[in-house]
Amino acid sequence: MADKGLAGRVALVTGGLRGIGLACARRMLADGAEVVIGDLDDPAAAAPILGGLGPAASYIQLDVTEEDAWQAALGFVTGRHGQLHILVNNAGTDLTGTVESIAMADWRRIMAVNVDGVFLGTRTFTPLMAASGGAVAGGASIVNVSSIMGLVGMSEVSAYNASKGAVRMFTKGIAMEFAAKKMPIRANSLHPGFVETPLLHAGFERWVASGAAPSVEHLIEGMNAATPIGRLAHPNEIAGPVAFLAGPDSSYMTGAELVIDGGWTAQ
Numbered sequence: 001m002a003d004k005g006l007a008g009r010v011a012l013v014t015g016g017l018r019g020i021g022l023a024c025a026r027r028m029l030a031d032g033a034e035v036v037i038g039d040l041d042d043p044a045a046a047a048p049i050l051g052g053l054g055p056a057a058s059y060i061q062l063d064v065t066e067e068d069a070w071q072a073a074l075g076f077v078t079g080r081h082g083q084l085h086i087l088v089n090n091a092g093t094d095l096t097g098t099v100e101s102i103a104m105a106d107w108r109r110i111m112a113v114n115v116d117g118v119f120l121g122t123r124t125f126t127p128l129m130a131a132s133g134g135a136v137a138g139g140a141s142i143v144n145v146s147s148i149m150g151l152v153g154m155s156e157v158s159a160y161n162a163s164k165g166a167v168r169m170f171t172k173g174i175a176m177e178f179a180a181k182k183m184p185i186r187a188n189s190l191h192p193g194f195v196e197t198p199l200l201h202a203g204f205e206r207w208v209a210s211g212a213a214p215s216v217e218h219l220i221e222g223m224n225a226a227t228p229i230g231r232l233a234h235p236n237e238i239a240g241p242v243a244f245l246a247g248p249d250s251s252y253m254t255g256a257e258l259v260i261d262g263g264w265t266a267q
């Protein structure tokens with residue numbers, strides 16, 4: 001049983017209905033936080049998942065690419081909690097294909113979700129987090145979910161590489177800004193390797209459909225073989241490090257990159 005290391009804190013997790021975001025929400029609830037989930041689904045569609053999370057969880061429909069939706073999320077969090085200590089900018093999407101094949105609209109879409117979303121979330125919630133952070137040990141914490149694809153390149157992944165590299169450097173920029181202004185907010189980027197989520201499976205299925213691989217099982221075997229630890233990550237193995245970055249045990253970390261990749265980038 002995890003301890004209650006996040007008791008008294010309020011967290012917002014974008015893209016929190018599935019995959020890594022849902023695992024983060026569950027972990028922070030177990031650690032005693034109150035958690036607001038933001039995702040694309042309408043509230044009725046989200047209700048079955050929310051129902052399983054208990055009364056400390058709540059939901060706001062939030063498309064991270066939309067400025068107005070972020071303002072509505074700010075109103076919701078302010079009205080319900082009056083404070084925010086943890087922002088996990090997790091919502092993301094992927095795009096694969098050769099650079100010649102990438103349509104401008106698809107490039108803009110991945111940048112909108114993966115980069116604009118992180119920027120808008122940070123911009124919208126910085127004042128509330130600055131006002132809230134002084135009351136908790138280690139201050140408020142922004143965790144921006146990048147990827148190992150924000151650290152190293154991969155063939156036919158250039159648009160995703162670019163978006164996740166932008167998240168990495170944006171995080172360092174805001175970390176310096178908060179520190180320079182003595183604001184009680186830390187900001188760090190998170191760099192997962194290959195994690196078993198709906199996003200990863202959808203990507204595998206597209207690769208198979210394009211003829212690039214014979215089957216999803218074949219792709220998973222290849223990923224396992226390319227990963228020193230020999231397997232994909234479970235979302236809970238990403239959620240633990242997110243809870244660490246969110247809470248007081250990481251009080252001296254800001255502008256840092258936390259890599260959770262089974263050794264993939266150490267090779």
Ligand SMILES: NC(=O)c1ccc[n+]([C@@H]2O[C@H](COP(=O)([O-])OP(=O)(O)OC[C@H]3O[C@@H](n4cnc5c(N)ncnc54)[C@H](O)[C@@H]3O)[C@@H](O)[C@H]2O)c1
Nearest residue numbers: 015018019020063064090091092147192194195197198199
């Ligand atoms: N799965 C992996 O292997 C992996 C590895 C490294 C990094 N990541 C990153 O982790 C994050 C979560 O990925 P995941 O694998 O859990 O994905 P997922 O597709 O399983 O879940 C992502 C969630 O984000 C939501 N979402 C998508 N677009 C959104 C938008 N515009 N506004 C609000 N919510 C939106 C989706 O509805 C979904 O619930 C992403 O940023 C992804 O790039 C994933």
